[in-house]
Amino acid sequence: MERNLLKFIWQNSRLKQVWLLVVIVASMPLYFLTLELPKQIVNGPIQGEGFSAAGAEQPFLRLPLPFAEQVFGREIVLFEGFSFDRLTMLFALGLLFLAAVVANGAFKLYVNTYKGKLGETLLRQLRYTLLDRVLRYRVVRFRNLKGAEAASVIKDEVEPLGEFVGDAFSLPLFLGGQAITGLLFLFLQNFYFGALTIAIVGFQVWIIPRLRRRLIQLGRQRQLQARRLSGQVAETVEMAPDIHVNDISNYTRARHYGLLTTILDIRFELYQRKFAVKYINNLLMQFLSFLFYVLGGYFVITGRLDIGQLVAVIAAYKDLPGPIKGLIDYDQIRLINEARYEQTIDSFRDDGLLPAEIQQMPGEAVPRLRDGFRAERAKLEDETGRVVLENLHAGIAPGERVAIATGGNDAARIAAGAFCAALARLTSPVSGTITLDGKPLDDLPESLTGRRVAYVDAGTFFPSGTIRDNLTMVLKNQPAGFEKKMTPPTPPKGSGGLLHDAPPAETLDWIDLKALGLADRRAFDRHVAAVLDLAGLSRQIQDLGLRGTVDPEHNPAFCDKIVEVRREFRDNAAGFGVAGIVEPFDPERYNAQAAIGENLLFGTARAPGWELDALATNPVLLAILDRHGLRERFLEMGRRIAEARIELFGDLGPDSKIFETVADVSYEEVARLKEMMARLRMGRQAKEQPAPRRSKVGAKALSDREELLRITFNYCEARSRFGVLDAETESDILAARANVREAVSELEGAPVFFHDPDLYNPTATVLDNILLGRVSSSVVDGREKVLAAVQELIARTGLSDGLLDAGLDFEMGNGGRRLSETQRQKLHLARALIKKPDIIVFNEVLGALDAASRQATMRQLLDLPLLEDENWKPGMLAVLLDDELAGRFDRVLVYRNGTLVEEEPDEIAKRTGDDAGEAADKEEADDDAHAE
Template sequence: MEPSIARYIWTHTKKQQLWILMIVVLSMIPYFMSFDLPKLIVNGPIQGSGFEQPGATQPFMRLHYNLPFIGEVQLFSGFQLDRKATLFALSLVFLLLVVINGLFKLYINTYKGRLGERMLRRIRFDLVDRVLRFPPFYFKRVKSAEVATMVKDEVEPLGGFIGDAFVQPVLLGGQALTAMLFIVVQNFWLGMIAAVIVVIQIALIPRMRRRLIVLGRERQLTARALSGRVGEIVDGIGAVHVHDTSNYERADIAARLGLIFKIRFDLYQWKFMVKFLNNFLAQVTPFLFYMIGGYLVIQGRLDVGQLVAVIGAYKDLPGPMKELIDWDQARQDIQVKYQQVVEQFTAESLIAPRIGALTIDDPDPMTNPLSAISLSIADDGGAMLLDRVSLQIKPGETVALVSTATDGAEALAEAFARLNWPVSGRIALGADDLLELPESVTGRRMSYASSDAFLFQASLRDNLLYGLKHAPLTSVPYDGAAADQRRWNIDEARRSGNPDLDIHSDWINYASAGATGPHDLFEAVRRVLDAVVLSRDILDLGLRSSADLTRHTELARRIVELRAALRTRLEHEGLSELVVPFEPGAYNKEATIGQNLLFGAAAGPELADRALASNPYFASVLRQAGLDRTLYEMGMEIAEQAIELFADLPPDHQFFQQLTFMSAEEIPTYETLLQRLKNRPHEAVSENDRAMIVTLSFAYIEPRHRFGLLS
């Protein structure tokens, strides 16, 4: 990657930067005019300069120029306005300039923001693209949490700076120079005072902020190390508990957090010291303006309008200067962060882009032998796993590599799968080096199944079909707003240097799976599941899952039909007593009281027993039906009997496996609750306590728990 952030930005956004720079320069014209206009208003209609005589008028919007060798050239004589009309006209012009300057700022900031977000998108894609091209050995030296943190968080500040990289110094510098030039034009000495303060700020503040950059870099490095350490704890949590090292890990984390605290505290102290000094210098200048400028007004060497204009112009000077200094600090800070990211994502022997190039058509079948030629492979410590091994596997042959766990059979298999690169020698497919073949060949004509399979955070179907998603094979039709959104996505992807591939296209290579399309894909997948003896496991997983009715409407309808068919078959075979269905107007004795009230099982946590008992609407329904007191008294009886029977049992006793309404850990809580609620009327019980008691009755099943509460 390009080591300089400025060069990286300029390379990819040259045209956009030139355009916005031109807009910035153009915006300086109304910006300067807004400084001069207050002086004209104060000296003219307010103080009466030019309106000394009653009924006097002055030209408004007169356009005339004094040209060399020609003299005065008048383009427009203007409108003759009296004193009041001139005041209103100049005030409206001032308002117009405010609007124009605001619109310039709006356009510039919006353009910068969009430019920055595009470049942030480009950088993140470039980083992930490099991750996809890293050699296999690189992943053994980095932590996934650190890489993910850098892509997600550490490049985030780059997006805010990229839009400001070239525009901000020109914009802020132009505003500061415009204000400074205006002050000098009004009075040279006041201009020199402002210039001296500005020079002090420029010379002193950036030097003090260098310490902030160093502390910021230390904070970033320690935070990244903390992220990696936490990731290690999560990955090795089993070893932590097995070896009783949790307190060692706590001590390590506490020490790291202490170091981060010290760095951050020093950073805050230094930052606010710099801020105090910068604000002090900014406020000293108005003091000098009031004192020296006021003295010049008293002496008659400066008029009031000029002093007001100078103070107004200086009011807009500290802001750009402060932001310009902030920009310089941000530039240095961003350059440091960018260099750290570049260093982390720089690796030797990156996989060439052509290896992973998109290919639609499937390659020809492999007919050449697979060979290892003087192949040597080492582990992470440099120990040789394979030393100058040579072999050849011809098409149709079945070969078993036999070795111990520490020998090189697995390393050789990984080398054939391009997951372990050789130290010397090579692997060839015919006459071609295997590492030089495109992934469209090796990924579609070779397979590798290791013992440590990885599942992505996706559906089981997506994981099963992941190896078939090589390229988009269909064109998705879009209409209306969706088509407009798709065109916008394509345009922004290209502007950001991203591929415009449609993730919503059908990426599944059905032919590779032995299918002709989506309609017979399931049969092909089922044959594979049968071959690896996973069909029963997948079926059990599906039966324990909840279907999304918005996506699987047909499945929901068929399940209802299946229930009816199952019931008919059970009745036909005399087994209907095995399943007790829900019937309108009848109590299902094999279901809980809560399920009977809901006429079915809860579909989510919102209707679980504890949540159901606390639901205000459901509680009001129970009160209207006169069941609230009944369920409360039933819950009290359940609590008393459960505590009497199970309070003295150890928490791991098998009886607690059958006690669905109360766990062993909850028995002391309910024991205390019973003592508090004993002999207390139902109306005096709080809503929370009442819900805890009623929850017990919701989970009660008479044939299972047999407390004799339901007849």
């Protein structure tokens, strides 16, 4: 990319810059007019020059041809103008001055708007170019690249360049034009004023940039340190668990504080020098102002200058410091942005970028592999640069199953991992060749290797998004039906390295069903379900679907079916073995398995003010409680519940295991209850001593009385059994429930969705919609039994696909952290399978699973075809974690003498079985010896 910022800007916006220059030049006469007209107004109509005689008139808008007397020897008038008397001339000149000011302002508005759009357009292209370079880095570059630092450069550091782009050429011309126009006007009024101004301004232009050189260096240092800070903060976030586990939070603080102190020192020196330069600059301009007032006054008093000229001179000088200061500031801004731009280019300089052609979108179907991989005399290194494989001769063909047995040997595992990474193009051989279908692997387009080869390892990072987004991301290679062969983004000649071609829109359909061999969207859904089942994820995603919500407007058929399943579940509870485990919601009965607040609402909240923790401050609900005499009873119940919890758990320490088994009580909760009850015993009012608890993050703190109500609303007698709820109170709660329904129905927006056996509740989970009740807390493993029954019923009624679809919309969180490690590894596997590659490379996959589950999944993967309906038989290369599976492969490679050599699969399996038997015998002998 072009290193000189001004050349870079000119190469990418020359036509627009020229147009800006034309507009600015066209605005200069108007600017001169705004300086000239005040003098004419003061000298003419106001002081009466030329209007001394009664009824005298003067021409308005008279236009003589410039320099006509010098060229033609006489004055030539283009337009005689209009003759006005003194008062009319005052208004005419005033209106002309106003029109000139408005027109001049309109020019500025247009220029500034145009510059802004130009700058933002070029900034977008620059960021896009830098992102393109990141996408073309070789994988080895990413090992030393901090994502936060790259993001900081692209997002923040290049931001000021967008503001500078529009000013790069137009601002010096605009300010210079204004300055020259002002100086010319000063010379026309008085030669000495003009010469004096040029002398002072010239000294400023000479001295100020020299004083600012150190500012450029400091600005560069500040930028580098800020980039380091961004990287450190990102590292801290990523390693937060290690920081807490190893008690290094204080060292981390010290590390951050040291860097912040360095930034402070740089910024403080920067401010000192910046304002010192500003002081000197302002002092010089004020000194010139002093000379103008003193000399101008002297010339007026001595009759060498009239008062109108002095006013015009002072007005012109008043506007002059802005352009002059702007030009001086422009020079500093230019130097700062040039340094920033050079640093950006250096940060993204990489001579080893992948050729743009490798990431080209093909205009035709990507062919299937014929011969597969072949390594000849290949030498491979690990990440440290150490040679781990030499003189490697190996290969794998489509449909062939090859294993690498490591026997748990670290050297063998590292070598096998390096081979797998080389096949996935994550590394390149130091010498020798690796070919795919007879062509060097590094020369092949990513459209071939990315779609026909899959690579799975233990890595499990996923970007934020739903499971569906992350699962199908690998299928988004190019828009469906995009037959035109699209060349990769390449900088046009003379662009300074900047890309201008925009990629296809993100909103297009990027999943090509035809390339997958699928007829329609339903076939694709079946393919997704089959892949998830193969990876062992179907049941877990369905469980996520049960815990999720579904919008009836988007999927009405599924929601209607859930209502039918609800009825069948209730009618056939005995057949599923869950009779009496679920207590259904009945409008005429109190649900003993639900909390008091749930019974009172008899529905789920749609608005924050109606959620369970917020009911204690809900004025509508509190009024209904007062009407039924329930508020004071609830307060008393809250006291009894708090005292019971203090009595049961008050003497336990913070590390007591009991707190782990009780869902709604913690050590901090008990400590807070003790403080609250102590205040209440002393008779303090709630408003004087608010309880240090918030119903939700950001909500106001609850008073002690409100906290007692909150405790009561969340209390369930069947779970806690403190004996605070009697039949009379239950009856009153049922009576209040009817009033709640009446009151809520009159409110705008329906803040509560009431339980209805015939309606789907969009605010409740799918599981709660099926149960429409609460699982009994007195039945051992009651919830597990209910879940099993629900899954059986869903499978029987054909709702598995809908539930799977709901689970696929589960948000995974940053890095996929809302899923477990085993779930992430399974999703990584499913993502490789979903694109139906010709060869799959398994590099020690599913290590987070137990051996039995891992082996069961691998056996299922080794049964060809993988997906029976689609007759898909890919080749496989697997680095085994369990050598017992070696016998199921066509060939087995083992690590010997620094390379991989072939060995009989049955021999590996037999040796592994013998080793396992010897280990078992040795363990049994050790146990016997220990017993003796």
